[in-house]
Amino acid sequence: MMRHLLSTGDLTRDEATLVLDTAAELAQVGDRSVKKLPTLRGRTVVNLFYEDSTRTRTSFELAAKRLSADVINFSAKGSSVSKGESLKDTALTLQAMGADAVVIRHSASGAAHRLANWVDGSVLNAGDGTHEHPTQALLDAYTMRDRLGRLDGLRVAIVGDILHSRVARSNVLLLTTLGAHVTLVAPPTLLPVSVHTWTCEVSYDLDDVLPKSDVVMMLRVQAERMRDSFFPSVREYSRNYGLDGERLARMPENAIVMHPGPMVRGMEIAAEVADSPRCTVTEQVANGVSLRMAVLYLLLGGS
């Protein structure tokens, strides 16, 4: 296996399947009386978070702790970064302290790739700007396989703010590798210029795509990354691209609704849909821990 996890595009089908299979085995650990394995005893994992995050950081922390690794949380606020230290110097400091793996989230696309050139340990990309978020895509694929029993031939619609979404990019790359068909649904203003080079279909019409989808993944509109206005009003966006109960009813009977979180209820997803048993948001969070355990084991477990 590779030394770093920077992009889902680097994973072959076999490697991606191995990650999912390993996660399926490790999911049992959460049900045991002792929720811990000794595998990474004596290894150090640094969570280096330059952007706010609750879910991903705690998920990585819990995953590393369940494998008995030592975890250091390092957030930009209240650290030497706020005094002006560069990413490289921070990385070299962590290196000198003997970090075996660095989990990095950064607002700049490509930050994880840069870091991988500076440190000896493994680098795990936990989200870099609008580029990629590989563990999220892996846990999404895991959840789909868990719920629907397969990935090959699955029809997946990813709906919303594709332009600013690292989750969408990682998912398109991974799901295509695993044999699923992805359709992106968004207003033209929220699609990247280069979207025609992606290995997926594109549509502007949610109502057309929904009845043909086994999975619909709703994305949050990332207002914090927007410096222009991309749609006339929240109300109009919600009318055209929000998933409400009526639209859910038009989907195939066993189709599922996914969301990487955090959800904005009433915007991209209606409360009744978010609370429906067909919505997998909390499962995705639970699966995220097993999946990240699998990735940490596969990157750090061998020689």
Next chain:
Amino acid sequence: MRVQKPTKSDAGGDPEPSPEVPEGTRAVLDGNEINRALTRIAHEVLERTKGGQDVTLLGIPSRGVPLARRLAQRIERVEDLAVPVGSLDITMYRDDLRSAPVRALGRTEIPNGGLDDRVIVLVDDVLFSGRTVRAALDALGDLGRPRAVQLAVLVDRGHRELPIRADYVGKNLPTSLRENVTVRLDETDGHDAVLLGPSRPTAATARDGGLRPGPSRSRPGTTEGNA
């Protein structure tokens, strides 16, 4: 995992198709001898555990798992008692993880009812250094608190590196460290045999090697040196 494929011998002891014996190795146990050894172990388990009421069998992947199932079938035939069977993967508890490329995990399946206050019989194919069993004992400690833990192996080839011994042994097989013991089972390899041959030169490092899930699962000779 629940589907049990009846072995050829279970179907009534019809003659084995001549087991393929690779060049340079010889068969030390054939299918019938393996079956007789398992039948004897089944009786011994019942005797030692006074009827086997509290017994749970846990096979260690990969070849320990079908052996545990076969033992359970024999116990059921002898005593009309359904013994819970499961599997216990010890990969995450190994002491040599860092000396080889990362290993794919096997299945762990704990039977309903758990392990607390049960008499656990660990089942593996080859007992060698004892390190696998040490790892299995550690894993058990995290899964529950059995009343007792016993060990059943098809072959004990000696060369222990830890103070561990088996309670039930199919065959004691004195070996040299330069030799290699391979157990083949119908369920995993298509036929039953225990083979003794010279150790392959690259085997020590390439043994469980690799991540590619396909080939690494079905490779023959996985037991060599890891029990």
